[in-house]
Amino acid sequence: xxxxxxxxxxxxxxxxxxxxxxxxxxxxxxxxxxxxxxxxxxxx
Numbered sequence: 001x002x003x004x005x006x007x008x009x010x011x012x013x014x015x016x017x018x019x020x021x022x023x024x025x026x027x028x029x030x031x032x033x034x035x036x037x038x039x040x041x042x043x044x
Contacts, residue, residue, distance in 0.1 A: 011040065 022033035 016040075 019033045019037050022029050023037060024030065025033070
């Protein structure tokens with residue numbers, strides 16, 4: 001991403017833990033949490 005090339009982005013562990021709880025849901029919130037989790041893993 002060009003916008004963040006020279007910056008560090010920090011995602012607090014509480015946000016990651018919250019995403020993990022939502023990933024188990026079988027609705028739109030769960031799907032969104034899984035998508036964001038995959039994207040964060042890719043960026044890491």
